[in-house]
Amino acid sequence: MKKLLKEDRKGILPKAKINQANAKLVAPVYVEQDASGVVNEVFCKICGRTILGLVEVGEKRERLVGGVVERTVTVALHKLPLYVVLEIEMEDGSRHWSPACSVCAGEASGVLEEIYTADLARLAETGMDIEEIAKRKPKTFKLLQEG
């Protein structure tokens, strides 16, 4: 089920912007975390594909506990092959980085405003003060080449 952005606690993001992001993005709420706040999955906001996910790392361990085999695996959040980063240039010349998938990256120019709204909502949710950065307006973007 599609999770929708809600108003941030301080009401900095206008309702119209939140509604627009909810309407245009498949995954406006793009971070899936458990009750303790650990991030399990990150989606492309534009299409909803998983771009960061839990991947098994290290060795599996098995032991017998009361006649039942208990299997222990270690997982870590990893970038998946579709993961890309959009470098969004703001009208004031500043920059903002946002994760997406390589399939949608080419269509991002039509939803830059909505992507930025979703990112601001996420930052507000993690406790960041977005009052100043929320005044910025996205102008253009390019794909960030990661080394």
Ligand SMILES: [Zn+2]
């Ligand atoms: Zn996508």
